[in-house]
Amino acid sequence: MALILAQQAQIAALSARIVELEGRLGGPPRTPDNSSLPPSKGWKRNLPERPKTPRPGHAGVARALAEHPDRIIEAMLAACPHCQHALGPADLPDVHAYDPIELPPIRPVVTRINRHRGVCPCCQRRISAPAPEGFEPGSPFGPGLCALIIHLHATQAIGFQRLARLLAEAFGVRVSEGAIANILARAEAPLLAAAVPIAAAVRASPVVGSDETSARVGGQTWWQWVLLSSTAVCHLIADTRAAAVVTTFMAGARPQVWVADRYAGQLGHGAARQMCLAHLLRDATYAIEEGGTVFAPGFRLLLLRAMAIGKRRHRLKHSTLAQYRVDLDRRLDRLLSGPEPKPKAARRLFHAMRRDRDDLFRFVTRPDVPYTNNACERALRPSVIFRKVTNGFRAEWGAKVYAAAASVIATGRLYGLTALAAIRAALTGQAIIQQA
Missing domain, CATH: 3.30.420 (Nucleotidyltransferase; domain 5)
Known part of the structure; x- marks a missing residue:
């Protein structure tokens, strides 16, 4: 009898769990537009083929010339290519300038330090010249090379093996993976x-x-x-x-x-x-997709209105912003004074905004506070x-x-x-x- 009762309790718990999971399956899918799911995991639809219409022409834009070119080559004509008439600089007043750009062969700068040693002829003690400042013995790699290695690893996400190969092939510096680890x-x-x-x-x-x-x-x-x-x-x-x-x-x-x-x-x-309005906007979108028809759509429109005010608040007077803040609070009061939503996501968002309503629109009257x-x-x-x-x-x-x-x-x-x-x-x- 005890075993039967235990099994009945377990069956009841599992049945409740099945109902909960089936309820989740019935909800809208989580997407980057209605949740914190990153865009890389969202479904991407195929874009329609663009109609092949002729594009209107426009004036071409050339690359800006360098302010300080490393060298300048003056291409002159000694004579006219058609009649062989002799030409001078005064005959060619116009200039067509352009900048070919090329990388020189990249090679490391290696400095050899010869510290001379010997024996003092007076005291017969061994002596050695001090190391030049900035060239003390130790790691052979200078701060510029170390900074480049850290930069390539941290910002470009290049692993040790590929980084060692890149340094050897592009910069002519042979550095082992262990040396890179020691540099870090x-x-x-x-x-x-x-x-x-x-x-x-x-x-x-x-x-x-x-x-x-x-x-x-x-x-x-x-x-x-x-x-x-x-x-x-x-x-x-x-x-x-x-x-x-x-x-x-x-x-x-x-x-x-x-x-x-x-x-x-x-x-x-x-x-x-100050709560991030972008996160709340996604939560409101999910609540609408789940079936919210009153609070969630109104709250989403209120967030969009607040964000539009935030984008142009630097052009508005403080008194105008204060009036906008009062108006936003009044609109929020009307939304929160309505009946409790039935869908789960909308109901959860409704109660959260009742609790944290003061943290929504602080940015309106404070230009130094971002709204997302x-x-x-x-x-x-x-x-x-x-x-x-x-x-x-x-x-x-x-x-x-x-x-x-x-x-x-x-x-x-x-x-x-x-x-x-x-x-x-x-x-x-x-x-x-x-x-x-």
């Missing part, structure tokens, strides 16, 4: 040191955005976090997705506004929060590509080096530095943020 290991200390002021700049910012994505470290799933402001971008790779990562990083700092999606680990880090979290997603996109190409990191120190390099590169670009220039500045101890 030696770069850990200067890159981490360069990331310290970057992290401090993020903590001191009144508005901070954050997002996270998965990473692979040592065959395990870790998480890469990005925290950014208008002056700095900081990357972290940790073994957890918990809010403790952000709490530890902020070290007690509390920005005025925290911009993020609705993930629970992003809550409570700022005095106020797209800046964080764009900052994480190169790391996602790196993970897919290289399959992550073998050791934790490699993840730390990559996160520090990503912070240096992204912050350097805010100040007009190329990735190569930012990495070289970090390796040589130059400040990134102060090079505005």
Whole structure:
């Protein structure tokens, strides 16, 4: 009898589970338009063939001439090719200029250091000339070459084997895979040191955005976090997705506004929060596809209206923006005062907006607050590509080096530095943020 009762309870639990799963199957499919599914996993329809209509012509556009060409060749005519009349410079006033561009043979610059040694004729002690400054013994690879190797590995996602082959074939530098690993290991200390002021700049910012994505470290799933402001971008790779990562990083700092999606680990880090409207727009789209007919369509239109205001708020007066904010809140009140939606996704979104309604439209009256979290997603996109190409990191120190390099590169670009220039500045101890 006990066995029968246990089996009945198990059958009831499994039947409820079957009903739940069948309900999920009945819902609309998750797509990049109604969820956080990346565009690469979405279904792509075949585009219709374009009609073969004649294209109207337009004036051609030539490549701009270089401001400082390395050399100039003056092509002159000594005589007319038709009548052989002698010509001088005054007879050829017009010039047709164009710039052929070519790469010279790329070869490394090798400096031989001969440190002379001997025995002092006075004290009979062995003596040796000191190493020239900047050419101390140790690694034979200079900061320029090291910066190039880190740049190609971190930003172009080139693995060690292909990188060694590229250096040998394109630059004439033979570097083994082990030497590349040693270069990255030696770069850990200067890159981490360069990331310290970057992290401090993020903590001191009144508005901070954050997002996270998965990473692979040592065959395990870790998480890469990005925290950014208008002056700095900081990357972290940790073994957890918990809010403790952000709490530890902020070290007690509390920005005025925290911009993020609705993930629970992003809550409570700022005095106020601005939810990403792009995420909410996808949630509203899914709720409509699931069958929401009242709240979800109205909420989607309200989000589109708010985003349209955000795009042109820099041209509007503060008083006008304040009126827009009141109008948006009034429209939201009307939506939330209606009956509770029946579909599950719309009902969940309805209750979430009742709870977090104050975090929707803070950006309207604050021009420094973005209305989406797209800046964080764009900052994480190169790391996602790196993970897919290289399959992550073998050791934790490699993840730390990559996160520090990503912070240096992204912050350097805010100040007009190329990735190569930012990495070289970090390796040589130059400040990134102060090079505005």
